[in-house]
Amino acid sequence: MSQKAVVNICVYGAEVICASCVNAPSSKDTFEWLKAALSRKYGQHCFDFIYVDINEQQSDREQTDMCKRILEEEFFYPLVTINGEIAGEGHIQLSHLHQKLQQLV
Template sequence: MEIKVYGAAVTCPSCVGAPSSEETFSWLQAVLGRKYETALTFVYVDFEQATTDDSWVDALKDDEYFYPLVLLDGEMIDEGYVQLKKVTRAIDLKLDQSAK
């Protein structure tokens, strides 16, 4: 499973008091790495510096989403002030589906 976090060096203006995108990425790596025995791949994308053709980058630049934006295997699971419960719920659901 791939956890991809899109963010920027500057904290989202609408997310005052929230951790930075990079802090959120590091925190997710640490917590999820300890919680799950399954292989998780973590990717961080600074959408302001991104040069690739990526619809998520375009959407963030067009202010369609708050950042950090967290994806699980290409599906958005949380944005802005990221909550661990939402992320773990999405991972658990995916693990349950793959176990069937």
Template sequence: MPTKEVEIIVYGAEVLCPSCVNLPSSKETYEWLDAAIARKFPEQAFTISYVDIYNPPEDSTKKEFAVRVIEEDMFYPVVVIEDEIVGEGSPKLKTIYKELEKYGYVQAGI
């Protein structure tokens, strides 16, 4: 079981990034990840939140990273787990699952 409840943050925007034209929106990616992770790691708590890079919350860490996404022209959505970037533009579930397993998350059926 997880050693702690991991926070997953999806940074994105309403408008698709110019290089991500045929991909789902940041918000759709956030919803898809939430459902996929809950299925893969049932009954294992995690927090997932969405941060609009053009309208970030007051939380200084999230606000600073949102500015970084814009300034560094990152492909969004950018998926961050415990301060580690694990996906940009079109995040890969396999990579995200591997990162969660580092924190003790166990896949269903194993």
């Protein structure tokens, strides 16, 4: 029985909803929704879900850099990365994430 690699899914966000995403769910709600939806669809696959608050200090350099880019308004939040690659930002579309995940699972 082969073991599948862990897919890292990171959601960057803040408690305050992004000004450009007023009608979208909060970052934390997006994180919980993705966790449930992807676990249900890819139950046999191993995901590592991480939520990163962009307003808190991070110990990981990659996360610190991404938070800085979001705070400098280079990207909207919530921002989702899959294995370190940006998969969506602002109003997250599940279909776009599925396309990225199909390449990995």
